[in-house]
Amino acid sequence: MKVQGWMFAGFAVFILAAAVVYGLWSKEPAGTTALFLGFGLCTMIAFYLGFTANRADTGAMDREDADIADDAGELGFFSPHSWQPLMLATGGALAFMGIIFGWWLLFFSLPVILLGVFGWVFEYYRGADRTQ
Template structure:
């Protein structure tokens, strides 16, 4: 995780340099600064910096994995990675609610009144999926 943090922080520095260069380059023309591209590059910088900081911050608190050891083998990372849900119907309700919400942007905001409860049910069901029913943890 340390190496991944360094990669993202290095990418953030590069994108920041490109954003400044792009902003200055487009500002030197007669048309003025090109706001959309410059803004997008600065947002990309902030995203890379955010991810790089998170990975570097987390790497100090967890054990180093095989990815941080240059002498590691592929088999060194084997083993149990965690618990993953076997199946879930909740993403389907979230997809239907999200589709209705996006259709609400196109056809009318009144569709949000139908989409919001479906999305809320999907989120609530997904969060509390393992607290009830056949998948309840003992």
């Protein structure tokens, strides 16, 4: 993760320089603001990756003597049959359509989004014995 952290830090420096040059040259506030926000986002990601890299085990990508096969193995648990991302995507699409067609549509999208988040968080808690 250290490599990715340094990559995002370098990208943040580049976006900051581009934002300053663009802001002084064009005097256009929307693009300048977008570039400064991009700088902030890259800085947050770089900080997170650097912060996490100090507390996590060294991955194969951080070692000079690593082979490609060193990164092989299980990456984590991924749900094979979850319908919750589809519900969240539907709720998000309704919410963005609410911005286009009218804010009243957000009242219909909010319950769909909340049900999707609730279902996704508690997807594997159904029927679990919690007496222990």
